[in-house]
Amino acid sequence: MGIISYEKKLFGATIYRNLYSCSTTSICTSTPVRELFKESPHRVKLHMCDSYSKVHHALEQESLGRPSENIPYGKQAKSFNTYETVESFCQMNSIGTKPTKFILCTALNSCAKTLNWQLGLQIHAYMIHSGHDDNLFLSSALVDFYAKCGAIMDARKVFDEMKTHDQVSWTSFIAGLSQNGQGRDAFYMFKEMLCTQIKPNCLTYVGVITACAGLKEAFELGLSLHSHVIKFGFNTNSFVGQLFNDCYAKWGSIDHAVLLFDEIHERDAILYNSLISGYSQNLCGKSALELFMKMRNNNLSPTDYTFTSIVNACGFLTVLFQGKKVHSLVIKIGSERNVFVNSSLIDMYSKCGDINGACCIFDQTCEKNNVLWTSMIMANAQSGRGSDALKLFEHLLTEEGFIPDHICFTAVLTACNHAGLCDKGIEYFNKMRTTYGLFPDVVCLLS
DNA sequence: CTAGGGTTAG
Known part of the structure; x- marks a missing residue:
């Protein structure tokens, strides 16, 4: 892990900073900005900047990207505004306009929402530079910013240093x-x-x-x-x-x-989602379906959250016909690309014995993750396609950089069991501890 | 003129 140093300019202030790798872990272990301001060659220095053109360029290279398509539909409008706020702020910066405390507050708030760590740090730096750091509004926004970015130690420091x-x-x-x-x-x-x-x-x-x-x-x-x-x-x-x-x-x-x-x-959609999920998690599938009907009768549109729970309930009840009806609604509403919904659908189809249905969902999902992969391994395992399950598992390990967890190994061991590959099962069981540091209970192996 | 909130999968 090498040291990456970077230079940032904001409203005439330049920040030099050394970071251990730019991964998200650096966020958690970051040094509070105030510390970085101590005069020291390897720490942050603040001095007047002579070229504003560099500022915009530097900011453009940072995480000012557009929101991904995964942002839930209802939140998208708000999210775009937040990104636009950040962009306008940077434009203001590039033409050399000095921001007021109101603008700083709004920009910091947007940084918290879009997790724009770099810009947030610069605003904090500017706050100290311009003497805004004892403003109650700005400090509260800063606490929120650090906390949302996972830098809870920094949030605590800002909170502790506040006068009131x-x-x-x-x-x-x-x-x-x-x-x-x-x-x-x-x-x-x-x-x-x-x-x-x-x-x-x-x-x-x-x-x-x-x-x-x-x-x-x-x-x-x-x-x-x-x-x-x-x-x-x-x-x-x-x-x-x-x-x-x-x-x-x-x-x-x-x-x-x-x-x-x-x-x-x-009662809004989230309240319904919450109780539907509650029913589903407490294995009350029938009540979940009834509440789902009630929700629809009240003209509340189901969301990704609703579908995830209700498909889960259908899988538990093994009602394929109902499940397919919900699936068509998923497509109609436009949730068919959501990875949560699709994991539930794969699970539902496989529990209902329709392994081809599960495969279709799996193939159609563009952005796959560990949970979805595990669902598919489990689906194959439980449908008596043990060797397919293991083939998928091996493919993921070699091609996709997949790091399995204990739930995934349960699926793999189930596959070995169903395929009658006892030796292979013991081999995986041992690998679990030696390669992945997972400590299984014996029940895993017996299953 | 500025700040803080809820629901989902293997």
Whole structure:
């Protein structure tokens, strides 16, 4: 891993920076910008820039790409605006206009949404350079930016260095911790916030509930949070209601989830998706299908999320006719390229015994990933095509740089079992530990 | 004139 150095200019400020590789891991281990400003030859230096033409060129080479086609339909318009914001900002920069704190705030917000790490860093640099770094709005936006880019340590540093905190900065940081898998810390920060004068609002609750949903002792914490929410009257907020709905479904209390669902009167597609997924994950396929019909009767258009869960339910119920009907709707709505939907479809077709249907979906999917590949290996394995499954697996290893996980090995071992290739199975079982560092339980081999 | 939120697959 070599050291890559780069030079960036923004509004007359030049940043020199050394990075260990430009992969996303550098984001997590990055040095906070403020540190980089210390005068040191190998660190960042700030001085006046004489050529603005270089700026635009440098920025063009960065991650200012267009949003990919995978962005969910509903979010696309918003996302384009965000990209346009970044572009206008860069144009402003190239003609030498100085940005105001309002513009910086909007641009930083767009950087957070589009994960534009390089530009966000430069804005932070400019904030320090121009004395905007104690602005509450900008600091909150910065906390959000770092957290969204996965640099939670940097987010914490910005948060800690703020002179005063308000509702938004607390909420941004709590949400950031939660999004970075530090649910426990998010919960502690929430408790700390309750000790201050700043009162939480519904967005704060969204952050802390999401955090709590991923924890081991979630149920206990969730119940106390829920009573807290009811006490302060936030239970009528549809976001908060939906999250609890989701939590109860995740914890297996599907009855609780249904009660909550009935209490919410303004039901949007996401709320339906959430309960349909809850039914599907709790193996209540029939209820999932019924709710799906209800959703359609209410003129709510199904999304990729809906299809993924409902196809899953069809697979569980092994209702091929229903499954095919949903599949045609998938094509009609235009979700046939979504990798989540297609993994579910492959699984559904194979569970219903239609291996050719599964193969068709697999062949038609342009952007494949580990889960989709594993679905296809499993589909072959369970349809008695053990050797096809292994052929696919070997092809992926040699041609596609595929790194299998333990679920994939379960599929491979199932294939060996069905094809009667006991020796091969033991060979893979050993490879699992030696080559991939996966520690299987013996059940894997026995299956 | 500027900031923060929810749902999906093997």
